Amino acid sequence: MWPTWISPFTWWQGIIFAAVPPAVVIALYFLKLRRHPLEVPSTYLWHRAIEDLHVNSLWQRLRQSLLLFLQLLILLLVILALFRPGWRGTELLGDRFIFLIDTSASMNATDVEPTRLEFAKKRVDELIASMKSGDVAMVVSFSDEPHVEQAFTDNRRQLRKKVAAIRPTNRRSDLTKSLPIVAGLANPGRSSTTGTDDIQVATAQPANLYIFSDGRFDSVPEFDMGNLDPTYVPIGEGQSNNLAITAFNVQRNQETLDQLQAFASIENFGDEPVTVTASLYLDDDSADSAVIRDAAEVTVEPGKEKGVQFDLTGELEEGILRLELDETDHLQLDNRAYAVINPPREVNILLVTSGGGSLEQVLSTGGIADMAQVSIMAPSQLSQQQHLESAAAGAYDLIIYDACAPAVMPRCNTLFIGTVPPAPKVVGTEATEEEPSPAEEAEPAAVEDGADSPIHWVASEVTIEPIIVDVAQTHPLMQYIELSDVLILEATPLLVPPGGTTLIDSDAGTLLGIAPRDSFEDVVLGFELVSGEGDPNTNWPIRRSFAIFALNIVHYLGGATIELETATIRPGDTMTIRTEGPVPSIRITDPDNQTTILKQENADTFLYNETEQFGAYAVRQDDKDEITQRFSVNLFDTNESNIRPIEKLKIGAEKITGERVWQPLRREAWKYLLLLVLCVLLFEWYIYNRRVYL
Amino acid sequence: MATTTPEPLLSPEMLAQLERLELVSRKIFRGRMKGERRSRRKGQSVEFADFRPYVQGDDLRFIDWNLYARLDRLFLKLFLEEEDLHFFSLIDASASMDFGEPSKFLYAKRLAAALGFIGLCRADRVKIETLGQAVANPGPTLRGRRSLWRMQEYLEGVQADQNVSLLDGVKNFCIRNHGKGILVLITDLMDKQGYEKAFKYLMAQQMDVYIIHLLSPEELEPDVSGDLRLVDCEDADVAEITVSRPLMQRYRQTLNAFVDGARQYCSRRGMTYMLASTETPVDQLVSNYLRQRGLVR
Numbered sequence: 008m009w010p011t012w013i014s015p016f017t018w019w020q021g022i023i024f025a026a027v028p029p030a031v032v033i034a035l036y037f038l039k040l041r042r043h044p045l046e047v048p049s050t051y052l053w054h055r056a057i058e059d060l061h062v063n064s065l066w067q068r069l070r071q072s073l074l075l076f077l078q079l080l081i082l083l084l085v086i087l088a089l090f091r092p093g094w095r096g097t098e099l100l101g102d103r104f105i106f107l108i109d110t111s112a113s114m115n116a117t118d119v120e121p122t123r124l125e126f127a128k129k130r131v132d133e134l135i136a137s138m139k140s141g142d143v144a145m146v147v148s149f150s151d152e153p154h155v156e157q158a159f160t161d162n163r164r165q166l167r168k169k170v171a172a173i174r175p176t177n178r179r180s181d182l183t184k185s186l187p188i189v190a191g192l193a194n195p196g197r198s199s200t201t202g203t204d205d206i207q208v209a210t211a212q213p214a215n216l217y218i219f220s221d222g223r224f225d226s227v228p229e230f231d232m233g234n235l236d237p238t239y240v241p242i243g244e245g246q247s248n249n250l251a252i253t254a255f256n257v258q259r260n261q262e263t264l265d266q267l268q269a270f271a272s273i274e275n276f277g278d279e280p281v282t283v284t285a286s287l288y289l290d291d292d293s294a295d296s297a298v299i300r301d302a303a304e305v306t307v308e309p310g311k312e313k314g315v316q317f318d319l320t321g322e323l324e325e326g327i328l329r330l331e332l333d334e335t336d337h338l339q340l341d342n343r344a345y346a347v348i349n350p351p352r353e354v355n356i357l358l359v360t361s362g363g364g365s366l367e368q369v370l371s372t373g374g375i376a377d378m379a380q381v382s383i384m385a386p387s388q389l390s391q392q393q394h395l396e397s398a399a400a401g402a403y404d405l406i407i408y409d410a411c412a413p414a415v416m417p418r419c420n421t422l423f424i425g426t427v428p429p430a431p432k433v434v435g436t437e438a439t440e441e442e443p444s445p446a447e448e449a450e451p452a453a454v455e456d457g458a459d460s461p462i463h464w465v466a467s468e469v470t471i472e473p474i475i476v477d478v479a480q481t482h483p484l485m486q487y488i489e490l491s492d493v494l495i496l497e498a499t500p501l502l503v504p505p506g507g508t509t510l511i512d513s514d515a516g517t518l519l520g521i522a523p524r525d526s527f528e529d530v531v532l533g534f535e536l537v538s539g540e541g542d543p544n545t546n547w548p549i550r551r552s553f554a555i556f557a558l559n560i561v562h563y564l565g566g567a568t569i570e571l572e573t574a575t576i577r578p579g580d581t582m583t584i585r586t587e588g589p590v591p592s593i594r595i596t597d598p599d600n601q602t603t604i605l606k607q608e609n610a611d612t613f614l615y616n617e618t619e620q621f622g623a624y625a626v627r628q629d630d631k632d633e634i635t636q637r638f639s640v641n642l643f644d645t646n647e648s649n650i651r652p653i654e655k656l657k658i659g660a661e662k663i664t665g666e667r668v669w670q671p672l673r674r675e676a677w678k679y680l681l682l683l684v685l686c687v688l689l690f691e692w693y694i695y696n697r698r699v700y701l
Numbered sequence: 702m703a704t705t706t707p708e709p710l711l712s713p714e715m716l717a718q719l720e721r722l723e724l725v726s727r728k729i730f731r732g733r734m735k736g737e738r739r740s741r742r743k744g745q746s747v748e749f750a751d752f753r754p755y756v757q758g759d760d761l762r763f764i765d766w767n768l769y770a771r772l773d774r775l776f777l778k779l780f781l782e783e784e785d786l787h788f789f790s791l792i793d794a795s796a797s798m799d800f801g802e803p804s805k806f807l808y809a810k811r812l813a814a815a816l817g818f819i820g821l822c823r824a825d826r827v828k829i830e831t832l833g834q835a836v837a838n839p840g841p842t843l844r845g846r847r848s849l850w851r852m853q854e855y856l857e858g859v860q861a862d863q864n865v866s867l868l869d870g871v872k873n874f875c876i877r878n879h880g881k882g883i884l885v886l887i888t889d890l891m892d893k894q895g896y897e898k899a900f901k902y903l904m905a906q907q908m909d910v911y912i913i914h915l916l917s918p919e920e921l922e923p924d925v926s927g928d929l930r931l932v933d934c935e936d937a938d939v940a941e942i943t944v945s946r947p948l949m950q951r952y953r954q955t956l957n958a959f960v961d962g963a964r965q966y967c968s969r970r971g972m973t974y975m976l977a978s979t980e981t982p983v984d985q986l987v988s989n990y991l992r993q994r995g996l997v998r
Contacts, residue, residue, distance in 0.1 A: 042930040042941055048797035048805075048920060049891035050933040050940040052959060056952040057942060 010092040010676060025086045029079050036075045077691040081684050088680035103159070103213065104144040105189045105235075106131045108173060109220035109242070111150040111180035112578070113647040116221075118247040118337040124175045127219035127242045134217065135166045145189070145214075146170055150178035151579055153185035177340060177578035177621055179644050180224040186658065189216055190235055222653030222665070223646045230659040241665035243652040248277030250307065250334045251341035251648030252285075255641065256575065257319075257328060257348055267319040269346060271330050275307035276649045282306040283334045287317050290327040290623070300328075325349060327623040327637065341648045345623045347574050347637035354379035354565035355402065359386055360409035364537055365548030366424070369557040379404075379561050386411035400589050401612075405565045410535050420527045420564040425535030425544075427464035427501065428524075464522070464531055466499040473498045473513035473534075483563045484521065484530065485510050488552045495545045498534035526583075526612055530564060574638040576618060582638055584613040590628045593635075598622030710814040710853050715984045722819045722988070722997045724788055726883050726909045751779040787828070787882025788820040789908070791874055792859070793915075794831035796934045797891045799861035801917025801979050806861040809887040809915055811983045816885055817852050819987075819997060821845060828878070829856060832870025832888070833863025839877060864935050867892040871899040875906055884908040885996070889915050890963060893936075897966060910972040911996055914963060917979045923952065 014021055047053070108131060114124040131146070138144060138161075146156040146169050157169035213234040221243045254272035275281050287301040301317045319328075325348050332342040356379045360366060370381045388394055389411065398406065398417035406413075407422040412429055421428065475490050490511065500516025503509055507522030510530075518533040538544045547553045576582050584593060584605075593613055595603045598620050605613045618624070618640045625634045642648065656663040711719070755764060755775035765778045790813035792798075798806040813829050820827040821843060829852065830840040843852050865873070867888065884903065890896050890912075903910045931940040942948060960976055967974035973994055977986055991997050 042928040044930045044932055045925065046934050047931045048800040048889065048917070048934060049893075050931050050938050051891050051893050052920070052952060052955050053931055053940040053942060054938075055959070056948065056955040057940065 010094055013091040013093070021090065025083075025090075028082050028086065032078055032082055033075070036072075036078075074691060074695060077687055077694065081687050081691070084680050084684045084687065088677040088684070092676045092680075094676065102139070102142045103215065104134070104138070104142065105214050105216045106134070106144060106146045106170070107185060107189060107216060107218045107220070108146065108148045108170075109150070109180050109218075110148045110173060110176045110178075111220075111223075111647060112175075112177045112340050112642055112644070113180070113221050113223050113338060113650045114242070115175050115177075115340055116243060116247060116249070116338040116650045118244040118650065119242065122175070123221065123242045124173070127240070128170050128173060130219060130240065130242075131170050131217075132167055135163050135170065138163060146173075147185060147189060148173050149180065149182065149185040150176045151181040151184070152178070153188050155188065177619060177640075177642065179577065179579075179647055180220065182218075182220075182224050182227050182658070183230075186227060186230050189214075190230070190233060218656065218663075220652075221650060222656055223649060225646075226657040227659065228657075232659060232661055237656075237658065237661070237663050239656045239663040239665045241652040241654060243650060245651060245654075246278070247337045247650045247652075248279070248281075249336045249338045249341070249648055249650045250275050250277070250281050250283060250332055251338070251642070251645075252330060252332065252344040253312065253341075253643055253645055253648060255328075255330050255344035255346050255643075257346045267348060269317040269319060269328055269330070271315045271317075271344065272312055273305055273307055273315060273332065274312040274645065274648065275309050276651065277336070278309050280306055280308050281334060283332045285315055286331050286333065288329040288331065289319075290329055325634070325637070327639070338648065338650050340621065341642045343621065344641045344643070345575070345621065345639035347623050347639045349574060349636045354404045354561060356381045356561065356565055357403045357406045358383045358409065359389060359406060359411055359413075360384075361386060361411075364409055365553070366407065366409055366536065366557070369548070369554055370561075372554065372557075374558060375561050379565055389413050402589075404585075405560070407560075410537075410539075416524060416529075418525075418527070421529045422560060422564060423464075423529065423531040425499075425532065427466045427531055428529055430463050463504050464520075464529070465502040466533065467502065467516060468499065470498050470500055470513075470515040472496060473500065473515040473518065475511055475513050475518065477509075477512040479508065479510045479512075482508065482510055482521070484556070484559045486559060487555050488559070490547075490552060493545065493547045493550055493552070495534050495547075497538070497544060501531055501533045528564065530560070574636070575641050575643070576638065577643060578619055578621065578640050579616075580618060580640075581614050581616040582618055582624070584615055584626055584636070584638075586613070586628060586635065592629060594627045594629075596625045596627070598624070710811050710856055711818060711849075715815065716818060716849075718984055718988060719815055719818050720822050722992075723823050724786060724816070724820050724825060724883055725995055725998050726786060749778065749780055752776045753779055786820065786823070786825040787880045788817065788825050789874075789878060789882060789884045790817055790827070790829040791870075791884060791886045791888075792829065792831045793867070793870070793886070793888035794833055794859060794861045794863040795889075795891075796861060796864055797889055798915075800934070801919055803979060804861070805889055805915045805917050805979055808979045808983065809913075810856045810859065812887055812913065812915075812977075812986065813885070814853060814856050815983055815987050816991075816997075817843065818849055821848055821852065826882075827852065830874060830878075831859055831863055832867065832874070833865040834870075834873065834877075836873070836877065866894055867896055867899040868894060868902075871902045875902045879906075881906075882908055883911065883996070885911045885913060887913045887915055889920070890959075891935075893938075896963060900966065900970065900972065903972065904970050910967075911991075911994070912963070912967055912972055912974045914960065914974065914976045915979065916976065921956070921978060923949070 012021075016024055108124070108127055110124060114122070114127070116123050119126040135144060141161060143159045143161045144157075144166055145159045146166060148154050148156050156173060157166055160166060213236065216232075216235045216237040218237060218239045219242055220239070222239065222241055251274050252271055253274045255269070257267050257269045269287060271285065273283070273285065283305055285303050285305055286299055287303075289298050289300045300319060303315050303317070305313050305315055307313045328346040328348065330344045330346070334342060336342070356370065358366060358370060358381055360383065362383075362385070367383060369375070370379070375381070384394070386408075395415070397403070398413070398419070399415075401418040403417065403419045405420045405422065406417050408424065408426060410425045412423060412426045414429060416428055416431075473495055475493060475495075478488060478490055479485050480488065495513075495518070498513070498515065498518055500513065500518065501520050503517055503520040504522045507520050509517040509520050511517070511519035516533075519530070520533075521528055521530045523529075535544045536548055584595075586593060590607065592604055592606050595605065595615055597603070597617065603615070603617060605615060607613070615624075621640050621642065623637050623639045626636045626638070627633065628635050652665070654665045656665070752765065752768070753776065755777050759777050763777050763779070765776050768774075768776045792806075792809045792813055794806065798804070798809060801808075817827045817829055824845060827843045827848070828840055829843075834840055841848075841851060841855055863870075867890070871886075884906065886903070892899075900910075900912075925942075926944050928943045929941070931942060933939070964974045964976075973996070975990065975994055977990070981990070987997060
């Protein structure tokens with residue numbers, strides 16, 4: 008293979024440039040004082056000695072000029088090195104390699120034969136084959152989770168076996184978790200603490216990192232590659248076309264609740280406008296084959312998104328809707344989407360109020376009544392054993408405490424109005440007999456914990472007429488809520504516990520906050536709707552935003568949203584399944600009809616994470632055959648559906664330009680030339696000092 | 702006494718050592734004067750050798766009258782003759798001899814002085830000359846122990862500046878010195894015309910010839926390096942060399958061939974050749990090597 012050169016000269020300029028220094032050296036050689044005169048007794052013997060050597064005098068001259076030749080050789084090598092010769096080859100440089108292989112959904116694309124992942128595996132296989140003896144390598148596959156397929160080893164057979172065993176996933180790609188794993192092996196940072204001394208135990212292990220991916224993931228802004236020498240190998244064609252369903256869900260028609268509407272969003276990631284037929288199927292468990300319910304022809308402009316709406320008439324209590332595009336593009340995974348229709352389930356809401364408030368009115372509106380069943384209870388009944396049991400068992404989805412508070416927090420989401428949740432009990436969860444008043448509950452907490460960093464909710468001193476300055480409208484609870492016309496007489500601004508979020512901020516402090524508690528969330532309103540004397544404390548209940556707030560509360564805290572609309576997750580995500588009331592176990596059947604049994608761990612909540620496959624999953628309770636609910640797994644990720652590979656990765660401050668491996672690596676030769684120069688220089692020095700000709 | 706060297710040519714210890722030695726000739730020479738040497742010839746001395754019948758004309762003083770009385774016949778008593786020996790030292794005083802540390806010339810003078818002293822001690826006739834000796838100013842002929850200082854004085858006055866060829870020097874010597882005796886030629890043989898012709902002249906002299914080939918360590922194992930222009934100190938001849946291992950090997954081969962050639966040449970012609978390095982002390986050379994060669998005993 009011929010070397011290539013990196014030189015600012017054309018070939019003839021290069022020749023001229025390269026000819027000058029040797030000419031100078033030769034001139035200097037001839038100009039130099041050739042020989043030191045030395046007086047000897049007689050040249051008689053010397054003449055006789057060199058007589059024989061004169062026979063082959065040309066060779067003698069050459070031998071005598073060995074130093075000159077060595078100098079010329081050195082010069083030649085230096086000039087050669089300056090022209091930076093290099094070879095193109097796929098040989099690996101370095102001795103420690105980390106192969107990071109993207110296995111996300113987009114790697115299933117078929118724009119390179121046979122698929123992107125297979126192509127990447129082939130490239131890795133070739134690189135492993137070109138590893139030198141003693142080189143070690145590690146194979147890590149990643150989607151949204153990294154997976155170390157093979158730790159550092161020099162066993163090439165093992166490496167290739169592990170690479171061959173890598174399977175594609177349907178997940179998204181995310182480099183943020185993978186990089187620390189590979190970086191941890193290359194960068195020191197771990198330390199061992201023995202006694203009081205902190206000792207670094209890991210030594211730096213520089214490694215070459217090869218990232219085989221299409222680069223469709225979020226850039227990793229805060230990461231230092233350290234000793235890692237990254238090489239990004241983009242996989243995939245730049246002209247890849249893909250049409251994807253990026254959203255698909257089913258909602259009940261707001262006007263006629265027995266009607267369903269399916270909404271889909273189709274996005275075109277190609278260069279050409281595409282006209283496609285979207286077919287909507289209804290998969291019925293009872294029927295053997297799916298029934299086509301509707302179809303629509305959609306034309307999507309390149310780079311644009313288009314919505315499709317299907318109206319589903321007739322009584323549809325439950326089932327699986329499947330939307331399919333008849334387009335044959337490079338990524339088939341996202342041409343199909345699933346939406347499940349769950350039987351309507353009422354949200355169980357308990358309102359604890361002394362009565363007569365606007366809350367009861369709001370919760371009895373038609374919209375909410377359709378979704379939720381609202382029970383009302385007086386604060387005095389809070390300590391009743393029956394209530395305590397059902398609260399502890401998680402019988403309710405949401406409990407609203409209007410100007411009162413329980414002794415023990417129930418196992419469900421809560422909304423506190425004008426009070427704060429009680430401080431967590433340190434020992435025991437038994438309900439106490441005493442019935443704490445809101446004031447009594449708030450005071451000790453404030454005294455105990457101080458004001459700066461409460462570990463639980465704390466209400467501050469009463470503030471008169473706080474002015475609302477900010478509403479966190481991005482939060483689902485505060486959507487569509489406008490509070491500029493709301494007046495408040497008295498409020499007790501809140502200190503939100505760690506992990507919480509301020510939803511309504513005033514000049515005096517937080518008026519509405521939300522904070523997690525175990526697997527639940529508590530929302531606390533820092534002012535009462537009606538003062539203790541029965542006079543209105545605020546005009547919010549008579550504003551429209553209050554009704555919307557109530558609806559949001561039912562949707563969000565009551566879990567109604569999940570039930571109706573968003574029973575879809577992405578592959579690999581954890582599905583939180585709630586049952587109506589406590590059940591000992593549930594069975595989940597995945598699209599391949601494999602059944603998983605989950606035992607009860609946490610009241611009515613089950614966590615299911617074997618959500619690798621696209622499609623609809625069915626949930627059954629205990630041993631019953633009846634499907635109680637369904638959920639679907641869809642890709643719905645524009646990053647994955649946009650399969651055009653990114654040419655430049657940004658990791659930390661480093662920008663890594665993609666090097667397609669089939670544009671072979673350049674192997675620089677100048678270092679070796681300079682090494683050779685050093686050797687020749689040493690040899691010349693030896694010759695000069697020893698006068699030895701070999 | 703003019704002293705040109707910091708130390709005398711011969712140290713007292715060396716003199717004491719040399720006193721016990723004596724020059725030996727393998728040939729029978731007629732000395733001009735009666736010496737301390739027992740000659741192979743019969744002559745006048747106290748040491749009886751033989752009888753022989755009287756013939757007419759014999760010296761009547763040597764008739765053994767006692768024998769005549771007993772046998773009534775005349776017999777002559779023969780005695781071993783004691784005679785002197787001619788010892789010549791011929792020193793090469795060319796510029797090439799003035800090399801080395803100590804210089805070959807100084808070494809040659811010491812050697813000549815040592816051998817001369819041995820001769821003086823035995824009442825031999827000692828003559829020391831250089832190759833370029835002017836005809837008008839021949840070297841002194843010395844005899845007797847008392848002449849030691851004359852000999853030393855003479856030797857110290859000789860300088861290595863007589864650039865005559867070996868042939869011319871030998872020829873010059875041979876013309877002026879006809880006698881028989883022992884000739885020790887101390888030279889480095891570095892003559893571009895070769896030594897063969899000169900040696901032929903020496904052969905014709907029918908002397909007992911000893912060639913002492915004197916070389917300095919610098920010539921035997923030259924310690925030179927680099928690119929050199931070698932200048933001959935006699936004729937300013939130039940040899941350009943680049944010192945290398947093959948060249949040094951070649952030099953050593955040439956030197957060996959040269960020495961071997963000279964040795965063979967001499968041995969075939971009845972001359973005794975000896976290679977001496979100036980590294981060998983003079984007394985050691987005399988008492989060991991020359992003794993082995995039979996020059997002294």
